[in-house]
Amino acid sequence: MKDRTASAPQLQRLDGSPVRVLVVDDEANLTELLGMALRYEGWEVRLAATGMEAVRVAREFDPDAVVLDMMLPDFDGLEVLRRMRADNPLVPVLFLTAKDAVEDRVSGLTAGGDDYVTKPFSLEEVVARVRALMRRTTVSMSAADSVLVVGDLTLDEDSHEVTRGGEEIHLTATEFELLRYLMRNPKRVLSKAQILDRVWNYDFGGQANVVELYISYLRKKIDAGREPMIHTMRGAGYVLKPAL
Incomplete structure (x- = not known):
């Protein structure tokens, strides 16, 4: 993975700590790869494999962004989104959807999701989408902003x-x-x-x-x-x- 530090300013929380990203998917290999790519950006990352676990971790972790698979073993991503937004109405969510699942993409955005990527995807694309989402929120800011x-x-x-x-x-x-x-x-x-x-x-x-x-x-x-x-x-x- 190439170095992006020269082209993209470091994102931070308003208190100066690393931004936090929650990745939710029941494919262990995929979540590990996504976690590695996001940590490479200097961000703090937590992983979850089920909807219940995702909601619990979100309450404890207070993420600045969530990467959320639509299909989970207990309940779907829309229900996870609903429960997360009850605790944190502003957290941006990037949905992961199947290549041909047009209805999932429409449902996700209609329900309040902020963006989506379809599987298979590149890690660089997910990182870029998450970065763009956080730049549109007031939770994080450039370290250069005084x-x-x-x-x-x-x-x-x-x-x-x-x-x-x-x-x-x-x-x-x-x-x-x-x-x-x-x-x-x-x-x-x-x-x-x-x-x-x-x-x-x-x-x-x-x-x-x-x-x-x-x-x-x-x-x-x-x-x-x-x-x-x-x-x-x-x-x-x-x-x-x-x-x-």
């Missing part, structure tokens, strides 16, 4: 400028790092332990008050006099999302 945007809140990672509704907001270095982590994970609940690990670089251990203190600082600067964007999820952590 401006984070959530609702009317923007943060420039290079200049350290922060604005909300066009109004400049001045933050300390720690407040900036905390906000950057929240904005790289919009609409995701982040625990105090996760925040301590990413922002302060030490393990959770009686330091929850530090997170609470800096969240309160941020709220005074980001949310004061405006619709709140930073929300406390009792017993779970904090989440940043666009104001209603």
Whole structure:
């Protein structure tokens, strides 16, 4: 497989970690080959052989894209799609269909699938299709993109400028790092332990008050006099999302 690093920028999750792809097919040799090709891109990959396993892994793994065979031993790809979308309405899905199964392709796209490839296919084609799907979502972005945007809140990672509704907001270095982590994970609940690990670089251990203190600082600067964007999820952590 040829090197694509020079022609295609590395895709990452908004928090800087590798993108995640779930491959679902009951042909073990095929899933292993697809997994190898996708890992070659630097992505994290999980494999599943049945519909039930796919739904369970998707809930645990939180994939950024799914490669999904239409025909599985327990139930079909349309049912897998329906159950996955109940948990994650935005996850893009690439269907794998039989060469002559026109009805499968139409059904898959009608049900909400984003694209399809027919068997037999080249590994390069599947990788290219998955890459294209993720580029059309807000889950992943190019590492070169330095401006984070959530609702009317923007943060420039290079200049350290922060604005909300066009109004400049001045933050300390720690407040900036905390906000950057929240904005790289919009609409995701982040625990105090996760925040301590990413922002302060030490393990959770009686330091929850530090997170609470800096969240309160941020709220005074980001949310004061405006619709709140930073929300406390009792017993779970904090989440940043666009104001209603």
